[in-house]
Amino acid sequence: MSGWEGSDRRARLPxxxxxxxxxxxxxxxxxxxARTVYDERCSEPATDVDHIEPGDDHRDANLRSVCEWHHRRKSGREGAAARAAVWRRNQSKYRRSEAHPGLV
Known part of the structure; x- marks a missing residue:
């Protein structure tokens, strides 16, 4: 399954x-x-343009060229963080506010 599946991201581009x-x-x-772990610039050719700060800010100052590997890595981290936030939000619905009777 593609990471873009179910996303409206492309429709939101200008x-x-x-x-x-x-x-x-x-x-x-x-x-x-992108910078490597040694704080050197990646030597790969850029194939993608990435939003530095997530969202719909398409100004040049918020855009940078990245290779496919770095773009997938950053997008994967952002997607995982979003999924974790949704999971935490959903889990809070099922937490009991009172202490468990066996622990009182």
Whole structure:
């Protein structure tokens, strides 16, 4: 199953997204701007344009070029965090507010 399945993310991109994407890739010389664990710039070619801060802010300052690996890694972390937040929210519905009778 694709990570985009069931997502409305692409529908929320502006109509001129292809032009924005080309501009950002050109600005970053088609190189991934992500940093490695050694604080060096990734040496892979950029294939994707990533929103630095999640949301619908499509200004150039919030966009960067990244390779597929770094984009999947970041998107995966964000997706896992969102799923964990939903799980915690759902679990709180089923918690008892009073102490268990055997622990009193």
């Amino acid at each position: 109509a001129n997204w292809p032009a924005i994407r080309r501009r950002i890739l050109r600005r970053d010389a088609h190189r991934c701007t």
